[in-house]
Amino acid sequence: MSCVLRVLGENLDIDGLLVKQKPIPVATWKNGEERLLKGLFHVNSSANFDVSDAGSEELSRQISDAELYLARNSDEIMKIMKVKGLEEMMLDFSISTRPGFVTQTRFFPAKLLK
Numbered sequence: 001m002s003c004v005l006r007v008l009g010e011n012l013d014i015d016g017l018l019v020k021q022k023p024i025p026v027a028t029w030k031n032g033e034e035r036l037l038k039g040l041f042h043v044n045s046s047a048n049f050d051v052s053d054a055g056s057e058e059l060s061r062q063i064s065d066a067e068l069y070l071a072r073n074s075d076e077i078m079k080i081m082k083v084k085g086l087e088e089m090m091l092d093f094s095i096s097t098r099p100g101f102v103t104q105t106r107f108f109p110a111k112l113l114k
Contacts, residue, residue: 002094003052003062005069007080009087012045017083022076026050045085056096066091067112 004026007017014030025047029035033042052065070077081089091112 002054002056002058003066004092004094005049005051005077005089006046006092007049007083007086007089008044008046009085010044011085012047012087013084014045014047017047017080021079023049023073044087051091056094059093059095062093062095063112066093070112 010031012031014028018025018028027048028046029042030045031042034040035042051069052062054061054065077089080086
C-alpha cells in the first residue's frame with residue numbers, strides 16, 4: 001500500500017463505520033486495543049483504506065489513483081464523514097525521499113485537494 005485513506009478519532013465508532021461499508025478497510029483497531037508492539041496500546045480508533053498500490057517512487061500514479069478512488073467512492077466517503085467520533089480523515093502518500101534531502105515537498109493538484 002503506497003497511498004492510504006486514514007480515518008481516526010479517539011472515540012471513533014469503528015463498528016458503526018463498518019456497517020455496510022464499501023470499500024472494506026484493510027486495517028482497523030479500537031482505542032485501548034494492544035498494538036503490534038507488545039505493551040503499547042492504541043490511543044485512538046482508526047480504519048485504513050487502500051487507495052493505491054503504486055510504488056513509493058510513483059507519486060504521479062498515486063495521485064491519479066487517489067483522484068480516481070475519491071471520485072468512485074465519494075458517496076461512501078461522505079458517509080464516513082458522518083460517523084460518530086470522526087476527528088481526522090487524511091490521504092497518506094508513501095513517497096521515497098530523494099538522496100541527500102532531509103525533507104521533500106510536493107505540490108498536489110487542486111482537483112485532488114478538493
